Amino acid sequence: MTQRRRPTIHEVAKVAGVSISSVSRALNGNTSNADMVARVNAAVRQVGYVPSVVAQSLKTRHTGQVAFAMEDIGNAAYLEMVRRIQPALRDQGYRLLLHSTGADVENELGVLASLSQNYVDGLILCPLRVTDRHVEALRQTAVPVVVIGLLPDDVPVDNVRADSRVGARLAVEHLAEAGARRIAFIDGPLDTVPGRARYDGYRRGLASAGLAAADDQTDELVRFTDFQFEAGRQTARELLTAHPDVDAVLGANDLIAMGVLHALRELGRDVPGDVRVVGMDDTPLAATSFPPLSSVSLGSADRGRIAAELLLRRLDGDDAPPERVTVPPSLTVRESSR
Amino acid sequence: MTQRRRPTIHEVAKVAGVSISSVSRALNGNTSNADMVARVNAAVRQVGYVPSVVAQSLKTRHTGQVAFAMEDIGNAAYLEMVRRIQPALRDQGYRLLLHSTGADVENELGVLASLSQNYVDGLILCPLRVTDRHVEALRQTAVPVVVIGLLPDDVPVDNVRADSRVGARLAVEHLAEAGARRIAFIDGPLDTVPGRARYDGYRRGLASAGLAAADDQTDELVRFTDFQFEAGRQTARELLTAHPDVDAVLGANDLIAMGVLHALRELGRDVPGDVRVVGMDDTPLAATSFPPLSSVSLGSADRGRIAAELLLRRLDGDDAPPERVTVPPSLTVRESSR
C-alpha cells in the first residue's frame, strides 16, 4: 500500500510539457490538434492519471449521481424498479444512490432536504405518504425530481403512477366472470395510498359486476391487515371461518394472497375448485406458488423504466411542463383462479 | 422555480458579520464562543444555507459515500445484503452507491478501476469470478475494499465468505438422519463457484452418512442445470422418472427446490411422505411455499452486516491486517423434510 498521492492534472501537464488548460481541453475533446491529444494521452498513461470527479463536480456543478429513495428495497415492487432504473442511468453515465427510508416519514423528508446539499443531479422518489411538508419540499427542490406514486395534481413534478384501483377492479371483474359470487378482499392498511386505492377498486369491481350496490357500506367480506404473509394467513383463516360461503378471495398483494392460499389449504378447501384466489403485484412468488397464483401486475418494472426516462430528459435540460404518466395494470391469470 | 443560486458560506458570513472561517468553525463545532455559534446559526437559517458536500469532499478528501457492487440486485442473496449494508452505513453518515454489474466481468473491473476517481471512500464487492486482473486491481486500490465471496489467501483485502460446501453437506446429513437413503442433488452449473462448492459438499455429506463411498464417481443421482425455477422443475421431473426410488432431493438453491416441489406434485408424490426436499439460500420463497421448504441459510444478511462493519472499521482508520471471516451456514427445517 504505497499510498502515493494521486497524480493531478498538473503532473500530467508537466510531463507532457503543456499547460493544464491544454490537458483539460485534450481530455474533454475540446481541442483539434491531434499531436497535442496524443502527447497528453501519453502523459496520462505514464503518470497513471485519473480525473477527480469531486473536483469536476465542484466546477461543473453536476455530480453524475441520481438518488432513488423508497421505503425498503426488500419490497418486490421497488426491487423491480431499481433493476430497471440502475441500468438506464448507468448507460447515460449516472451513478445510482440508494436511500431506503424505512417506514419513517421524517427520513423521507430528510432525503428531500438533503437534495440541497447537491450531491445528486436528480431524484426518483417513492413516497409512502404525501404530506403538506412533502409538497412544500417538492416545490422547492433545486434538482429535478420524479415521483412514483400518487401525487396531488397541482404539484409541479414529473409523476409516474400505477393504477392499483383499476387493478383491483380488474381482479374482481375477472373473478366474477369466472363465476364467483361471494368475493372477499384482504387489504393492507386503509390509511396507506395503495390500501385505499385497492379498496376503492374492489368496491367498484363489485358494483360493476352487479354483486353489490354502489352504496353498500357493510363490507362484510373485507378485512384490513398488514401487507404480509402471516397477516394474510391469519386474517384469511378468520374470514373464511366466519364466512364459509366465500368463493373467491382477492389479496391486496402477493404476500397476502400467499397467506390466503395457505389458510385455504389448512381449512381443506380446494383452489381454485372451492375458492379462487388472486393476488396483486405479480412478483416471482406468484409464478412459483402452488397452485400458481393469478396476480395483477401494476407494472413496477415499467414504472421504474419510465421514471428513469423522465428524469434523464430533465437532466438533459428539457423544461417542458411536468408530465403525468399512468401505467395501466394487467392481470396474469394462472391456475389459482382458472 | 426561482432557480436562485444557492447561498454559500460567504453570504452567511456577510449576514452574520463575521469571517467565513468563523462560519466554518461554528458549523463544525470548532469554536467555543456560544455567541458566535448563535449568530452563525441565525444567519444560516436566515439565508437558508446548506453546505455543499462536493466542496467539502474536495477539501476534506472524503466523500461520505460507499459503493456496493454485485451482479444483480434481483438476486435474493444480494438483496439481503443490501438491506443490512445500507442502514449500517447510513447510521454512520455514509451514503450507498449501487452498482449492478450484470454478468459482465469487464463491468466489475470497471467498478474497481473507477475507485481511483475517488467518488467513494470504500467499496464492498461481490465478484462473480476472481481473475488475475481482479487481484491486481484489488492490490492497487486507493480506498478500503471488502470482498464478499471466495478470495485467494494472499490478496490483502478484508474478506467475508459463506461456506456453501458445508451448507450442502449439512443438508445431506439432515436428510440421511431423517431416514433418506437415495438422496438426489440438482445443482447449478459446475463451473460456477457455488455450483462447485455445493457439489463437493453434497458428496462429502453422502460419504459421511455412509451412503456412498468417497471415491464413488458415478453421480447417478446428480444433475446440473441453471439456478432457476423452470430448470429445476424440468430436471427434477426427468430425474424422478428415471429414478423412482429417490426418497430425497437437495436443490442447489430455493428456486431449483421450488421446481422440485412442483415436479413432485405433478408426479403425484407426497412431500415429505414419499420424498423429502431441501433448498438452499433460505429466501422468502422457502417460508411461503407449500409445504414450507427446509432450506440452508448461507447467512447473506449476516455477511452483509459483517462486510459493512469491516468496511466501517477501515474507514475509521483501522489498519490492522486484513481479516477473513467465514459465516457458518445453518439449516432451517420446515415441513418439506420433516
Add this chain to the structure above:
DNA sequence: CAGGCAGCGGGAAACGTTTCCGGGGTGGCT
C-alpha cells in the same frame, strides 16, 4: 503595573478541476 500567554477571529491558501480571456503565431486574402 507591565509583560507574556492564551484564545479567538480574520485573511489567505489550498483542494483539482474547467473555462474565460488574451497574446502570439500562422495562414489567407487583397
Add this chain to the structure above:
DNA sequence: AGCCACCCCGGAAACGTTTCCCGCTGCCTG
C-alpha cells in the same frame, strides 16, 4: 508583401469549502 482574422495555447480566476497562520485583545501573573 502586408494586414487582418482566426486558431491555439498558456495564465489565471473561479467553484465552495477547510484549515493554517498570524495578529489582536484581554486576562493573569510576576
